[in-house]
Amino acid sequence: MNKKKFLAMLLTAAMALAVLAGCGSKETTAPAAPAESGASEAAAYKIALIQQHQTNAFQIAVTEAAEAKAAELGVELTILSADQDAATQITQIEQCVSEGFDAILFEPVDPDGLRDAAKAASDAGVVVINIVSSCTDWEDAGISAVSCGNNVKAGENEMQHVADLLGGKGNVAILTGPAASSDALDRLEGYENILANYPDMVQVVAPADCQWDTAKAQATVESWLSAYDLDAIVCENDGMAVGAGNAAGANSGIVITGLDGTPDGYEAIKDGRMAGTVAQDGGAMAANGLEAAVTLLDGGSLESNVLITDSVWIDASNVADYE
Numbered sequence: 057m058n059k060k061k062f063l064a065m066l067l068t069a070a071m072a073l074a075v076l077a078g079c080g081s082k083e084t085t086a087p088a089a090p091a092e093s094g095a096s097e098a099a100a101y102k103i104a105l106i107q108q109h110q111t112n113a114f115q116i117a118v119t120e121a122a123e124a125k126a127a128e129l130g131v132e133l134t135i136l137s138a139d140q141d142a143a144t145q146i147t148q149i150e151q152c153v154s155e156g157f158d159a160i161l162f163e164p165v166d167p168d169g170l171r172d173a174a175k176a177a178s179d180a181g182v183v184v185i186n187i188v189s190s191c192t193d194w195e196d197a198g199i200s201a202v203s204c205g206n207n208v209k210a211g212e213n214e215m216q217h218v219a220d221l222l223g224g225k226g227n228v229a230i231l232t233g234p235a236a237s238s239d240a241l242d243r244l245e246g247y248e249n250i251l252a253n254y255p256d257m258v259q260v261v262a263p264a265d266c267q268w269d270t271a272k273a274q275a276t277v278e279s280w281l282s283a284y285d286l287d288a289i290v291c292e293n294d295g296m297a298v299g300a301g302n303a304a305g306a307n308s309g310i311v312i313t314g315l316d317g318t319p320d321g322y323e324a325i326k327d328g329r330m331a332g333t334v335a336q337d338g339g340a341m342a343a344n345g346l347e348a349a350v351t352l353l354d355g356g357s358l359e360s361n362v363l364i365t366d367s368v369w370i371d372a373s374n375v376a377d378y379e
Contacts, residue, residue: 101131101353103346104152106145106162108188108237110137112268112295113318114338118188121339122161125346133346140234140267142166149173152182159183159349161342164191167238171197183352187345188338189239195361200352203345203363205336207239210367211246211292214315214334217369218257218288221311221331225256226287229280230263231273231296240265243292243315260284266296270320273299286310294321294333301329317370317378325375332371335378340365 105122107115119135126133134157138145142165150173152160160182164170171191178184178198186194190202218228230247233240244263251257261284266272273296277289281303288311289304291297297314298321304310306328314321317335324330344363351358370378 101158101350102134102156103131103159103161103349104134104136104148104157105187105342105346106136106138106148106152106160108138108145108163108165109140109268112270112293113320114293114295114316117318118163118338118342122342122346125343129346129350131346131350138162138165140165142169142236145170146173149177153177153180157182158353159185161185161187161345161349163188164238165234166236167192168236174199183349185345185349187341189237189242192238201345201348201358201361201363203341203348203365204239205341205365205367207242207336208246208249210315210334210336211243212250213246213367213369214243214313214332215247215250215290217332217334217371218290218311218313219250219254222257222287224254226258226311227260227285228257228288228290229261229277229284229286230259231266231276231289231291231300232263233265233268233292233296235265240292247290257288260286266299268293268295270295270299270302273297274303275299277303288312291315294318294324294330297321297330297333298324304329317368319379322370322375322379325370325372332369334367335370336367337365 107118109115122133136148145165149160160177174184174191174197184199186199186202188204191197191199194202232244261280264276266276277300289300291300291314294314294316297312300312301324311331313331314333317333321330321333325332348358
C-alpha cells in the first residue's frame with residue numbers, strides 16, 4: 057500500500073470516529089455558526105443570562121435576541137428569571153458559579169443588593185456583565201462591562217416630547233418601575249431634569265411605583281382619573297403606558313407616553329391610547345453583552361466596557377418604520 061492511500065485511510069477512520077462520538081453525545085449548546093475568519097473557536101462556553109423578569113414585551117425581546125446571538129456565536133446559553141426577587145437572583149448567580157458557567161450576564165433586581173454576589177462570581181473567575189441596568193459601583197464589584205441604554209437621556213427624551221406636546225404647561229403624573237431599580241431611578245432623573253425647565257408643568261400627584269406592570273398601572277390611573285385633572289401621564293416603560301392608555305381610553309386627550317419601544321406600545325400608538333414612546337433596544341443590549349462576554353473569554357479586550365444603545369422618539373408619524 058502506498059503512502060497516499062495509507063494516509064487517506066487514516067483520515068477516513070478519524071472522521072468516522074468523530075461522527076460516531078458526536079452521535080453519542082447529549083450536546084445542549086446552541087448550534088455553532090459556520091467557521092469564519094476571526095470568529096470565536098470556543099463553542100463550549102457556558103453562559104447564563106439572568107433577567108429581572110420575563111413578563112413584558114421588552115423582556116421577551118431580550119430573551120429572543122440573546123437566544124439568536126448565542127446560536128450565532130455557538131455558545132451554550134441558559135436563561136433564568138429572578139421574578140423581581142433579589143434573593144432569587146443571588147441564589148441563581150451562586151448556582152451558576154457552582155455549576156461552572158464561564159460567564160454570567162444579569163439585569164440586577166437590586167443595584168446595591170447584587171454587588172456582593174457579582175463580586176464573588178468574578179473572584180471565582182467568571183466573566184460577569186450587567187445588561188439593561190447596572191449594579192451600583194459596578195466596576196468595583198468585578199463586573200467587566202455594562203450593556204445598556206442611557207436611561208437618563210432616554211427619560212429626558214421622553215419628557216421633552218411631553219413638554220413640547222403640552223406647550224410647556226399642564227398637570228403631569230408619572231408611573232415608575234421599582235424604586236430599587238437603577239434604570240427606574242435614572243429615567244426619573246431624566247424626567248426631573250426636563251421638568252426643572254418648565255415650572256408650569258406641575259406634578260399633581262406623587263409618582264406611583266407600578267413595578268413595570270400593565271394591570272397595576274391601569275388600576276392606578278383609573279383611580280387617578282376620578283381624583284385629578286391630568287394633561288399627561290408619563291410612564292417609565294411601555295407596559296405601564298399601555299395600562300394607562302387602557303384606563304383613559306383611545307384619543308382621551310391625555311398625553312400618555314412610554315419608554316422601551318415594544319410591540320404593545322406601538323399598537324397603542326396606532327390606536328390612539330398612547331402619544332408616543334422612546335425606543336430602547338433591549339435585544340441589542342443582550343446581544344452586545346453576549347458578544348462582549350465571548351470576546352473576554354477568548355482573551356480579547358473591549359474598546360469600551362460601557363456599551364450604549366441609542367434611544368429614539370416614536371409616535372404616529374413614524375411608528376410604521378419600527379414595527
